[in-house]
Amino acid sequence: MGIVTSYARALAVREGRAQPIATVRHLHLSARPMVFIPLKLAGEAAAPLGAMVGTDPADPRLLVVPQPRNRDLRFAFMAELAQIMLPYIEGFATATETVTGRNERERYLDAPQILVPGGRAIEFVRLLGRSTRFRRTDGPYPVDPSVPVLGQWLTFLYERTEFAGSSALVPVTEALALHWATGQSPLEDANLATLLAWISPPPGLTGQEAAAAAENPLDWPPAGPDTDPGFDAQVLQHAIRAYDASGSPALVRQALRTQLEPTWRLMWQAVDQLRGLPEAASVAERWAFDRDQYTREVARLADGGPPRGRRDQAGPAAIRLWDMEAAQQTYDAQRAYDDPLVMTEHRATGKAFTGEAVHVDADRRILLPGGKKPVPRPLVTVRTGDPVRLTPGKKVFSVHRRKQSAEIVEIDGDIVVVQLNDQLAKGAGVPTAGDAVCFTELDLGGRIRPGFPTGEETPWTHGGPPAAYVPTDEDAVEAWS
Amino acid sequence: MGQLVGCVTVELDDLEERITELRGEIRLAKAGGDDAKVRRLRAELRKAERAWDDALEPDFEPDDVPLLPIREQVHQALTLLGVPSATKMIVAVNEAFFAGRVTTTQLTSLRRDEEKSFRSSPYARPYYLCPALTAELLSPARGLLAISTWPMDVRIIGPLSPRTGFLTSAIRVAEHITRLTGAGGDASTEAYRLLTRMARNIPGATEGFGRADPARVISAADAELVVHLESDRRHRREAAERATARLNEVTRLFGAGLKTASRSAS
Amino acid sequence: MTVPFSAESATESAAAAADRATAAILADFTGGGHRGVIVDSPPGAGKSTLVVTTTLELALAGERLMIVAQTNEQVDDLVDKIATRAPAITVGRLHKDGFQVPERVLRHPGVTASKKIDDVASCAVVLATADKWAYVSGRTWRWAIIDEAYQMRSDKLLAIAALFEQALFVGDPGQLDPFSVVDTERWAGLAWDPMQSAVAVTARLNDLPVHRLPVSWRLPASAAPLISEAFYPFTPFRSGTTGADRALEFTAAGFPVPWDHTLNEAASTGWALHELPSRHTVRTDADAVQACAGLATRLLQRGPIAHDEHGSHHVDATRIAIGAAHNDQVAAIRAAGVPAGITVDTANRLQGREYDVTIVLHPLSGRRDATAFHLESGRLCVLASRHRHACVVVARAGIPELLDAHPSTGRVRLNVPVKFPDGWEANHAVLAHLAGHRVPT
Amino acid sequence: MSTPNHRLDALRGDAAPVDHNARTIAALAGNPGCDRRAVLDAAGIHKQNTAVHLGHPAPFGQSPFALARARSFEELVKADGCAHLLRLLRDTLGLSIPEVAYTDIADVGGNAAHQLRHTHTRAELRRAAEDDERSCTLFDHPLLKLPVAGHEVYLEPAVIAFQIGGRFHIVEIKSFAIIDETADSAQVAAASRLSALYVYALKALFEAEGIDPDRVSHEVVLVCPKDFANHPTATLLDVRQQLASLRRQLSRLTGIDRILDRLPPDLSFTLDQSPAELARAIRTVEARYAPECLSSCEMAYFCRADARACGSLDALGRTTRDDLGGLESVDAVLDLVGGDLLASPEHAEILGQLRHVGAIYGEHTEAKAVAWAS
Numbered sequence A: 001m002g003i004v005t006s007y008a009r010a011l012a013v014r015e016g017r018a019q020p021i022a023t024v025r026h027l028h029l030s031a032r033p034m035v036f037i038p039l040k041l042a043g044e045a046a047a048p049l050g051a052m053v054g055t056d057p058a059d060p061r062l063l064v065v066p067q068p069r070n071r072d073l074r075f076a077f078m079a080e081l082a083q084i085m086l087p088y089i090e091g092f093a094t095a096t097e098t099v100t101g102r103n104e105r106e107r108y109l110d111a112p113q114i115l116v117p118g119g120r121a122i123e124f125v126r127l128l129g130r131s132t133r134f135r136r137t138d139g140p141y142p143v144d145p146s147v148p149v150l151g152q153w154l155t156f157l158y159e160r161t162e163f164a165g166s167s168a169l170v171p172v173t174e175a176l177a178l179h180w181a182t183g184q185s186p187l188e189d190a191n192l193a194t195l196l197a198w199i200s201p202p203p204g205l206t207g208q209e210a211a212a213a214a215e216n217p218l219d220w221p222p223a224g225p226d227t228d229p230g231f232d233a234q235v236l237q238h239a240i241r242a243y244d245a246s247g248s249p250a251l252v253r254q255a256l257r258t259q260l261e262p263t264w265r266l267m268w269q270a271v272d273q274l275r276g277l278p279e280a281a282s283v284a285e286r287w288a289f290d291r292d293q294y295t296r297e298v299a300r301l302a303d304g305g306p307p308r309g310r311r312d313q314a315g316p317a318a319i320r321l322w323d324m325e326a327a328q329q330t331y332d333a334q335r336a337y338d339d340p341l342v343m344t345e346h347r348a349t350g351k352a353f354t355g356e357a358v359h360v361d362a363d364r365r366i367l368l369p370g371g372k373k374p375v376p377r378p379l380v381t382v383r384t385g386d387p388v389r390l391t392p393g394k395k396v397f398s399v400h401r402r403k404q405s406a407e408i409v410e411i412d413g414d415i416v417v418v419q420l421n422d423q424l425a426k427g428a429g430v431p432t433a434g435d436a437v438c439f440t441e442l443d444l445g446g447r448i449r450p451g452f453p454t455g456e457e458t459p460w461t462h463g464g465p466p467a468a469y470v471p472t473d474e475d476a477v478e479a480w481s
Numbered sequence B: 001m002g003q004l005v006g007c008v009t010v011e012l013d014d015l016e017e018r019i020t021e022l023r024g025e026i027r028l029a030k031a032g033g034d035d036a037k038v039r040r041l042r043a044e045l046r047k048a049e050r051a052w053d054d055a056l057e058p059d060f061e062p063d064d065v066p067l068l069p070i071r072e073q074v075h076q077a078l079t080l081l082g083v084p085s086a087t088k089m090i091v092a093v094n095e096a097f098f099a100g101r102v103t104t105t106q107l108t109s110l111r112r113d114e115e116k117s118f119r120s121s122p123y124a125r126p127y128y129l130c131p132a133l134t135a136e137l138l139s140p141a142r143g144l145l146a147i148s149t150w151p152m153d154v155r156i157i158g159p160l161s162p163r164t165g166f167l168t169s170a171i172r173v174a175e176h177i178t179r180l181t182g183a184g185g186d187a188s189t190e191a192y193r194l195l196t197r198m199a200r201n202i203p204g205a206t207e208g209f210g211r212a213d214p215a216r217v218i219s220a221a222d223a224e225l226v227v228h229l230e231s232d233r234r235h236r237r238e239a240a241e242r243a244t245a246r247l248n249e250v251t252r253l254f255g256a257g258l259k260t261a262s263r264s265a266s
Numbered sequence C: 001m002t003v004p005f006s007a008e009s010a011t012e013s014a015a016a017a018a019d020r021a022t023a024a025i026l027a028d029f030t031g032g033g034h035r036g037v038i039v040d041s042p043p044g045a046g047k048s049t050l051v052v053t054t055t056l057e058l059a060l061a062g063e064r065l066m067i068v069a070q071t072n073e074q075v076d077d078l079v080d081k082i083a084t085r086a087p088a089i090t091v092g093r094l095h096k097d098g099f100q101v102p103e104r105v106l107r108h109p110g111v112t113a114s115k116k117i118d119d120v121a122s123c124a125v126v127l128a129t130a131d132k133w134a135y136v137s138g139r140t141w142r143w144a145i146i147d148e149a150y151q152m153r154s155d156k157l158l159a160i161a162a163l164f165e166q167a168l169f170v171g172d173p174g175q176l177d178p179f180s181v182v183d184t185e186r187w188a189g190l191a192w193d194p195m196q197s198a199v200a201v202t203a204r205l206n207d208l209p210v211h212r213l214p215v216s217w218r219l220p221a222s223a224a225p226l227i228s229e230a231f232y233p234f235t236p237f238r239s240g241t242t243g244a245d246r247a248l249e250f251t252a253a254g255f256p257v258p259w260d261h262t263l264n265e266a267a268s269t270g271w272a273l274h275e276l277p278s279r280h281t282v283r284t285d286a287d288a289v290q291a292c293a294g295l296a297t298r299l300l301q302r303g304p305i306a307h308d309e310h311g312s313h314h315v316d317a318t319r320i321a322i323g324a325a326h327n328d329q330v331a332a333i334r335a336a337g338v339p340a341g342i343t344v345d346t347a348n349r350l351q352g353r354e355y356d357v358t359i360v361l362h363p364l365s366g367r368r369d370a371t372a373f374h375l376e377s378g379r380l381c382v383l384a385s386r387h388r389h390a391c392v393v394v395a396r397a398g399i400p401e402l403l404d405a406h407p408s409t410g411r412v413r414l415n416v417p418v419k420f421p422d423g424w425e426a427n428h429a430v431l432a433h434l435a436g437h438r439v440p441t
Numbered sequence D: 001m002s003t004p005n006h007r008l009d010a011l012r013g014d015a016a017p018v019d020h021n022a023r024t025i026a027a028l029a030g031n032p033g034c035d036r037r038a039v040l041d042a043a044g045i046h047k048q049n050t051a052v053h054l055g056h057p058a059p060f061g062q063s064p065f066a067l068a069r070a071r072s073f074e075e076l077v078k079a080d081g082c083a084h085l086l087r088l089l090r091d092t093l094g095l096s097i098p099e100v101a102y103t104d105i106a107d108v109g110g111n112a113a114h115q116l117r118h119t120h121t122r123a124e125l126r127r128a129a130e131d132d133e134r135s136c137t138l139f140d141h142p143l144l145k146l147p148v149a150g151h152e153v154y155l156e157p158a159v160i161a162f163q164i165g166g167r168f169h170i171v172e173i174k175s176f177a178i179i180d181e182t183a184d185s186a187q188v189a190a191a192s193r194l195s196a197l198y199v200y201a202l203k204a205l206f207e208a209e210g211i212d213p214d215r216v217s218h219e220v221v222l223v224c225p226k227d228f229a230n231h232p233t234a235t236l237l238d239v240r241q242q243l244a245s246l247r248r249q250l251s252r253l254t255g256i257d258r259i260l261d262r263l264p265p266d267l268s269f270t271l272d273q274s275p276a277e278l279a280r281a282i283r284t285v286e287a288r289y290a291p292e293c294l295s296s297c298e299m300a301y302f303c304r305a306d307a308r309a310c311g312s313l314d315a316l317g318r319t320t321r322d323d324l325g326g327l328e329s330v331d332a333v334l335d336l337v338g339g340d341l342l343a344s345p346e347h348a349e350i351l352g353q354l355r356h357v358g359a360i361y362g363e364h365t366e367a368k369a370v371a372w373a374s
Helices: A003-015 A071-090 A119-132 A146-161 A172-177 A192-199 A207-214 A229-246 A250-275 A283-302 A314-338 A340-348 A473-477 B002-032 B035-060 B070-081 B087-097 B104-120 B161-182 B189-199 B214-246 B249-254 B258-265 C007-030 C047-060 C072-085 C154-163 C198-205 C224-231 C258-269 C286-301 C327-335 C377-384 C399-404 C423-437 D004-012 D022-028 D035-042 D047-053 D064-092 D114-130 D185-208 D240-254 D256-260 D275-283 D291-295 D300-309 D318-323 D330-338 D345-365
Strands: A034-040 A048-054 A061-064 A096-099 A105-108 A114-116 A169-171 A352-361 A379-384 A395-398 A401-412 A415-420 A436-440 B129-134 B140-147 C036-040 C065-069 C091-094 C111-114 C125-129 C141-146 C164-171 C210-212 C247-250 C271-276 C304-308 C311-314 C320-324 C343-346 C355-361 C387-396 C438-440 D102-104 D138-140 D144-148 D151-155 D159-163 D167-173 D219-225 D232-238
Touching: A003 A340, A003 D318, A003 D330, A003 D345, A034 A071, A034 A119, A034 A250, A048 A071, A048 A250, A061 A071, A061 A250, A071 A146, A105 A283, A114 A119, A119 A146, A119 A169, A146 A169, A146 A283, A169 A172, A172 A192, A172 A250, A192 A207, A192 A250, A229 A250, A229 B002, A229 D064, A250 B002, A283 A314, A314 A340, A314 A436, A314 C154, A340 A352, A340 A436, A340 D345, A352 A415, A379 A436, B002 B035, B070 B087, B070 B104, B070 B129, B070 B140, B070 B161, B087 B104, B087 B140, B087 B161, B087 B189, B087 D064, B104 B129, B104 B249, B129 B249, B161 B189, B161 B214, B161 D064, B189 B214, C007 C036, C007 C047, C007 C164, C007 C210, C036 C198, C047 C065, C047 C072, C047 C141, C047 C164, C065 C072, C072 C091, C072 C125, C141 C154, C154 C164, C154 C198, C164 C198, C224 C377, C224 C423, C247 C258, C247 C387, C258 C271, C258 C286, C258 C387, C258 C423, C258 C438, C271 C286, C271 C423, C286 C320, C286 C327, C286 C355, C286 C387, C304 C355, C304 C387, C320 C327, C327 C343, C355 C377, C377 C423, C399 C423, C423 C438, C423 D240, D004 D035, D004 D256, D022 D035, D022 D185, D022 D240, D035 D047, D035 D256, D047 D275, D064 D138, D064 D159, D064 D167, D064 D219, D064 D232, D114 D138, D114 D144, D114 D185, D144 D185, D151 D185, D167 D185, D185 D219, D185 D232, D185 D240, D275 D300, D291 D300, D330 D345
Parallel strands: A034 A114, A114 A169, C036 C164, C036 C210, C065 C125, C065 C141, C091 C111, C091 C125, C141 C164, C271 C387, C271 C438, C320 C343, C320 C355, C355 C387, D102 D138, D167 D219
Antiparallel strands: A034 A048, A048 A061, A096 A105, A352 A379, A352 A436, A379 A415, A395 A401, A395 A436, A401 A415, B129 B140, C247 C304, C304 C311, D138 D159, D144 D151, D159 D167, D219 D232
16 A cells, blocks of 8 residues: 555546556466365354365356354365365476575476465465364374365465465455555455456446445355355355255255355456456566475475474574565565556655666776775766655665665755666676666565574573474364364 | 155245245345335245245154153153253253253243143142242242252252252262163263263363263262352252242242242342 | 752762662672563663673673674664773674774774674674674673663564573663564464564563663653653653753744744743644645754754753754654655754664754644554654653644544454553653643644 | 433434443444444434435344354353353462352343342342452353443443452453464454453442442453364453543543534434435534444445545545545545646645656556566
8 A cells, every 4th residue: 555556546436447556467377276265154263164166267166064063064074175175286296397506406387376255265264274284084083084184285375375475375355456456445345346346347337336236245245254144144044954954955055156156256257357467577486486385395295294383483483474574575675676556656655766867977986995996886867756765875776677786875856866886797787878767775685584493492581492392182182163 | 755755855945945035035125124025025934934844844753752751851860960950951961861852942841831730730740840949039040940849958049059060960970870881881972971071160070181080070079069068058958948938839849939039138 | 840859869869779770780680590681771761871881890800791782873882882981891893794884983992893703702792783693603602781672573582592691681661662564463472472572572481580770861850750651650760850950041042933932842841842733634744844844953043052960062963853753754854954963763763862852743743543553652752752851742733632533443462461551541641741832833 | 401411312303212232332442533423322323224214224234153153152151050161260360169159140030120130230249349258259140330421321241250359350251262372353352342341330330339449350351262162261351451442432422512512403313304304414413434434333334425425535445545645535636636626735745746646657557568677
C-alpha cells in the first residue's frame, strides 16, 4: 500500500473497474498448478468438511466428510486427499539440474505449486498439517500411512508462505491484490468473488455493480474455509442428519458441490487473469529458491526426516526470522526493480527517483581516506521531477545496474548528483549524458547470515540447551474432537 | 428389505429435492427480510421434513430391542452409581455396562411421566425416578436424577455434593469393573473409556495416556473423598430434616416450588 | 512542578541515591554471584556514565571485556568517553567494512579501529555494534556490557551470547521496542520469542537481579515527573536538579508572533504545545513541517543561553534536535530548511541522545486514525525525553478526540506479558500536561 | 427540558428496547468514534430490523454447528460437578483440594426472573466474600448487572471461581482451540474484552456491597479445548488494558447527551416511517464508517452504501483515507489531479503530491510499456 495504490483505488471507483498497480507478474505461475479449496466445519479448530482439488479446470475432485464430528471419517478424508496431492507433489521429484558455485548441488527442474483462495485457507493448511504430521500408522489411533506424509508436506508448504516471494503455496486473492487496485477496501478484497468482479466485471456491469452482486452468498458462496452460516443452518445441517439416518453421503456431497463449484471456477478465472501478465524479471530466481527448498524437503523426507516440532527452539527461531527478513527485503527491492509501476510508489515517497543524466563526469578519481592511489568515482548529475527525499551520503543503487552501488553527493532542487562507487571495471557501468537513469535506496540485500547456536549450544541467556524434541504419544493419540 | 430401501430412497430423492428448493427460497426471503414469506416457507419446509423423516422411519427401528424398559435401565444405572446423577452419566453407564440404548431425550420426558404417575396414584410403583433436591431451596436440582427409595439425605444436593457424587460414582464404576474382571469376564472398552475419562479429573488417579487402573482410581478417589465427606453429610442431613419437616409427600420426591423455597429461606 | 525542597539538599540526596545505586550494581556484577545483571535506566539517568565507570573498574583491574551497543553512533560515543576518561587503556573499535570511523574516535592514540577482530582482540576493551559482533566467533570474553539492551532484539543477543560469560544489561525500558518488517506471530508467547528485547528474554529464562537508576540528570524538574508518571508508572524516578538549577534565556527579545510566544513559553516553563488548527493532513503536513523548521531557526536567531548546574553556555545548533515519527517527515523538515548542525531524525534514531532543546512533531498530528505504530508509548517517550531544558511539541488540535475515537480492538496473544504503560493512556497523560502550555496559532 | 433518556426513548418510539448484552457492549470498543452507533445503541434500537427496513440487511448469523460446539464444550467443562474446571483451577490457580463447593445460582426453584437471580447472586457473593471459612468456591450462572447509558444491562458470565486467597476470578469458557499454547489472537482479544466486562461488573457489584473491589482479580481464567482434542485447558488472561478501554467506552456512552443536543428535537427512528424517511432520519446522526464495521455492526451495509454513494474515501479503507490525507472523496482526489477542481490553500500540498502521482502513474499504465531495466 501507498499513495499510488490509494490513487489507483480512487481511479478504480471512477473508472468502474480495478486499475493495474503492476505491469508484470510478481509471482511464479506453474504450467500445471493444483487448485485446492478446503472447507471446514464451523466452530471446530480444523475439522475438514470437504474440499475441491485438482489440476484440470474441467475435472475437479470433490472430497467430503459426511459427518465431520467423526474422526475416522476425517482421517479417511485426509487419506483420500493424500491420494490426490502426494502424487502431484512428489511427481516433480524427477529431472534435476546441477547448480554450480558455492555449495554445488542438484535441484529439481520444477516443483509443486498449490493455489488456495486466500489467507484463511493458508491458515487452514497449517492446521491440517499440524493435526496430521504427528499421526502414527500403528498404536492407539492408527491412520493410513499416507496421512502423516501429507501432514509433513502441508507443513512444508505452509512454512514456505512465511517467506516473501515464495510461490509454492499461493493465496490467490493476495496474488491478485498485488497486481490490481480495486474500488473497494483491502478488507473486502479478501473476497475472491468481489475482487474478481472488480478486476473483470461482466460486460454491461461496473465493478461496483458486479461486486455488489458477487456479495450474495447464495450465488457466490464464501471461498472458504468458513462456510456461510445460512448454508450451515438451512442446508448442511439437514444433509448431515440425512447421512446419520441413511448412511448415504449423497446429500452432503450435493450440498458441498454447490458451495465449492463457483469458487472452483473463480480460481481458474484468477489463474487466467494472472497468466495475462508477463512474468517479472526476478521471478525465475525466486522460484529457483522454491525449487531448492522443495529439493531439500524431498531428500529430508526420503531420509525419514521427523515431523517438524510444535514450536521453534531459540536457534531455529532466530535463523528463520533472519531469513524471513532477508527474503522480505529482497522481495520488496526486486519488485520495484522489475516493475516501473511498483517503483512509482517509492518515487512518490522520495525513496527513489528517475530522470535524465544531464552531465556525467566519468573519469573522476578521488583518494579515499587511508588509500594510496586515487580510485575512479564517476559523478552522474541527474535532473528529476521526483520529490527526492534522500540525504547526501545516502547509499543508493542503480536500477539499470543492480549490482552497482552509489551514493548521493548533493541535491539541489530538481538536480541530484550521484557518485558511482563500484562495478566500474574499465569505465563500464557508467551512463552517458542523456541516458534515462533511476536510483533508489532499496537494497537487494543478500548478506550472509551470522552463525546462530545449534540446539545444544543454546546459551544461558536463552535458557540453555533445550530438551531434544521427541514426538510424544500425546501427539499421536490426541483425538480429534 | 432391500426393496423397501429402494422405494424409500426414490421417495426420499423427491422430498430432498423439494426440501433443498424450499431452503434456498427461505434464505432468499430471509436475505430480503420478508418475514411473512419466511414463516410460510418454514411451515411448508417442516411438512416436507416430517414426510422425509417418516419415509426414513423403517431405518430408525433398532435391530435388537433392549430387554428392559427405559425406566428399568435408568434404575439399573442409578443403582450402580448410588448417587444422584446427570442424564449424561446415566447414559454413559448404561452403554458401558448394560449395552443399553437410553438417550438423553428419552430421560427428560421420563421424568415428567414419573411425576404425573405419582400424582395420579401415589406409590403405585415400587420406585419412582425423581429429581435430586437442592439443599438450600429444596427445589429440583437441574438435570440430576435420583431414586425415590433412596433416603432423603442421599437425594439432597449440597454445595459439596457434586464433587462427592462424582468421586463416589468413579469409585462405583471402578468397583463394578473389578467385579466383572474378578468374575473371570472383562469390562467393555466403553467401561474403561468412561473410567479413564473420570480418572483424568481425580488427582493421582492416572498416569500417562493409557487406560486407568480401577484399584488406583478407587484409592485416589477415596483419598479426596474423605476430605469432603463429613461436611457434605452434615449439610445434607440438615437439609433432609428441613425437607421431612416442611415438604408434603409429592414435593418430598419431586421438589419444592419457589414459595416453599422462600419460606424455607425466611 | 518543581521538587518542593531546596536545590542543594535535592541534588545532594539525588547524587547520593545515584551513587548508592551504582555501587550496588558494580558489586552485584563484579561479585560474580550472577551470570547477568539488569539495569533499568530512565532517560538521562547516567547510563553511559555507568557503562564507562564499570568499564574502567574492570579494565584497570586487568580484566578484558567486550561492549555491545546498537548503533555505530552509540559505539563511537562510548569509545570517545572511555578513551577520554582513561587514555592508558587500549580500546578496540571493531566496525564493518567500509565504515568511516569518525574523528572523535581516531583522535585517541589508545584506540585501534579495524574491521578485523584479530587487529583489536588484544585490546583491554573491544567495542562494536551487535550486528558486527554477530559475525565474530571463536573468541570469548569473561565480561560483557550490553548497552541499550532494551532496543536489542533477542535474536541478536542469541548470535553473540556465546562470546561472553557474564553480562551487564543496561537500557531504558521506556523506549521503543524492537520491531520487524515481517509477521512474527509464529513465536508469540515463547519465552525465547526473537522479537522480545534482549533483556526480556534473559530475564524470563534466568533469575537475574534488576537494578534501577533512580535519578535523571538530563530531564529538568519540569519534565521528570511527567515522563516518570506517564511512561514509568511502576518504576518512578525523579530529576537530579530543581527548577532553580536550570534556566533558558534568549539574548534577542521576541516579537508578538506565535513562534516567539511558543519559544517564550518553552523557555519559561520547559514545555510548549505549538498548536495548529485542527485538520486532517498528509503525513508531511506542510504547516507542521514549516513550524518545526521555523521554530528551530527562530530559536537560534534569538541566541539562547542555557544555565544549568555546570554553569552557562550558548545553545548552538548541535544542542538542538527536531524529532518526528516517520522518515518522510524527517526528510520534509530537512527540506524545509533547517539551520546547519541541527539534528533532525526519527524517534528510533534519537534514542539515547541528549539535547538542550528539542522540537517534536507529534506522531498523531493531523491524522484521522491512530494506529498501533503512532500510539506506541515508547515513540512518544523518546521524543519527549531528549531535552535538558525545554521541549516544544508541534501538533494540530484535535488529538484528544482522535484518541477517544481510537478502536481498542487490538489482538491479544496468549502468554505474552501485558506491556505497560498502554500507549493510549500515556498519550492522554502527556496531552493533558501539554494543554497547560498551549500556544494556539 | 427532556432528559437524555426521554430523548432516547422518543427516538425508539413504542418499539421495545433491545437490551444491551455483554456482546453489544464489548462491540462498543470496535468503533467508539461513531455517533450513529452510539445513539442507536444507547436508545436500545434494534439495529438489524432497522437495517432490514432500510433495505441493507447485514448477513450476520452464527452457524448452528458453532453454537452447538460452544454449548457442548461448556457442558463438558462443567460436567460432573465441574470436574474438569476443578482440575484446571487446581493447576492454574493452585486451588486446594478442599475447595470444591459448587452453587448453581440459577437454581432458584424454577423461577429464573432476572431481578431475582441478581439478588440471589449478590447475596451469595456477599456471603462468600465475608467469611473465607467454609464459603463456596464455584458460582455457576451468576447474574451481574451494569448500568449502560441509563439502561440496566444483565450479564451472565460462564462461571465465577473463588479461591481461598480471597480473590475472585472470572472463568471464561470458549470453544476455540488453543493449539500448541497459541490461539487465534482476534478470538483471544474478543474473549478478553468480554471477560473484562464481567470483571468490571463484578467489581461494581462489590463496590455496591461495600466490599473491596480489588478482591476481583484482573486475571481471568480462559478455558478452551486443547489442540485438536476436546480436552479442556486453561490459561490466565491479564485484562487490565481491556478494563481501561472499557471504562473509556462506557464513559463516552454516558456522555451521549452531547450528541443528542445536536439532533433535531422531533427526530425519530421508528420503523413505521418509509425507508426513505427513516434513512433521512438516520443520516442526521453522523456515522464514522470504516470497512472494519462490516464484521461488527448491523448498520454497516447501510453506512457503506452511503459512503459509496457520495464517493467517500472511507469506503476504501483507513490506509487509503490516510494516504490521501485531508481529502474526503474520490471526486476531490481525481478532480484535483485533473485540474477540474481548484485546490484550497490547505490542499496545496496533497495536490502537489497527487499531481506527481497522477503523472508518474500515467507514464506506466499506458498500453505501451516503456523500455525498462534491461
